[in-house]
Amino acid sequence: MAAEETTPLFLEDFAVGQKYASGRLRVEAADVRAFASAFDPQPFHLDEDAARASFFAGLAASGWHTAALTMRLLVDSGFRPAGGIIGTRADELTWPRAVRPGDELEVEAEVLEVRPSRTRPGHGFIKCRATTLNQRREPVQVLVMNLLVERRK
Amino acid sequence: MAAEETTPLFLEDFAVGQKYASGRLRVEAADVRAFASAFDPQPFHLDEDAARASFFAGLAASGWHTAALTMRLLVDSGFRPAGGIIGTRADELTWPRAVRPGDELEVEAEVLEVRPSRTRPGHGFIKCRATTLNQRREPVQVLVMNLLVERRK
Numbered sequence: 001m002a003a004e005e006t007t008p009l010f011l012e013d014f015a016v017g018q019k020y021a022s023g024r025l026r027v028e029a030a031d032v033r034a035f036a037s038a039f040d041p042q043p044f045h046l047d048e049d050a051a052r053a054s055f056f057a058g059l060a061a062s063g064w065h066t067a068a069l070t071m072r073l074l075v076d077s078g079f080r081p082a083g084g085i086i087g088t089r090a091d092e093l094t095w096p097r098a099v100r101p102g103d104e105l106e107v108e109a110e111v112l113e114v115r116p117s118r119t120r121p122g123h124g125f126i127k128c129r130a131t132t133l134n135q136r137r138e139p140v141q142v143l144v145m146n147l148l149v150e151r152r153k
Numbered sequence: 154m155a156a157e158e159t160t161p162l163f164l165e166d167f168a169v170g171q172k173y174a175s176g177r178l179r180v181e182a183a184d185v186r187a188f189a190s191a192f193d194p195q196p197f198h199l200d201e202d203a204a205r206a207s208f209f210a211g212l213a214a215s216g217w218h219t220a221a222l223t224m225r226l227l228v229d230s231g232f233r234p235a236g237g238i239i240g241t242r243a244d245e246l247t248w249p250r251a252v253r254p255g256d257e258l259e260v261e262a263e264v265l266e267v268r269p270s271r272t273r274p275g276h277g278f279i280k281c282r283a284t285t286l287n288q289r290r291e292p293v294q295v296l297v298m299n300l301l302v303e304r305r306k
């Protein structure tokens with residue numbers, strides 16, 4: 001990772017159209033089952049046989065697991081808003097296709113809006129689209145998220 | 154839990170205005186840190202001292218942890234769509250306030266829309282608002298989600 005990628009980015013550093021790419025992360029069947037056991041214990045996230053007979057026609061990760069993995073990829077990437085990645089509101093969150101064991105995920109983020117806060121003088125908001133892709137570059141999640149970002153002092 | 158609560162609900166069983174309530178779940182500091190270590194390793198989700206100096210002014214759960222716990226509460230509740238709880242798209246996801254260690258969460262869900270699918274004859278969609286509340290009944294997450302539901306055969 002280049003040194004510049006670890007410098008915190010203030011509101012003034014963001015501009016519409018900027019793009020960020022994450023590293024990659026492989027999702028194992030054991031990860032799918034462990035997340036599901038804790039947070040989404042439905043048969044199609046836990047058991048291969050039950051999953052085969054379900055809507056998913058095979059073991060599939062919980063959408064909330066995909067969301068959590070997307071956050072991990074973003075936190076580990078060069079996308080470093082000052083004050084941290086603090087989401088306040090998602091305007092869109094879709095899962096166009098299932099994440100399967102063995103999939104390798106990566107995230108591409110694009111800045112859609114940059115605006116100062118009307119109520120918090122030291123802060124502003126950026127709106128980003130974070131698209132999570134599998135190893136065939138098919139989108140598995142699209143998240144449009146508003147983030148709180150510090151202004152330069 | 155009453156027997157009727159475990160009967161799967163088909164599209165025809167849902168109607169606008171129906172409400173569902175979950176059980177309760179206590180969030181411990183160790184849970185907050187464990188989720189953050191795996192999926193959202195930012196200082197304000199991991200370390201009490203670092204969190205005190207942050208926007209959150211104290212240790213706070215990742216919003217994705219709150220989302221995952223909300224799913225767990227829904228899966229364990231009497232809200233049982235036939236085929237499972239399969240979200241296709243969130244129209245809104247907000248975190249009006251932070252979840253803190255020691256908070257006790259519960260979810261209230263309300264059916265907002267019921268519609269057959271145009272492309273999948275055996276299925277339809279329901280739109281629900283799931284509001285996650287803390288022990289003071291303050292909302293910590295509002296999720297408006299479209300779910301795929303089976304039609305009665």
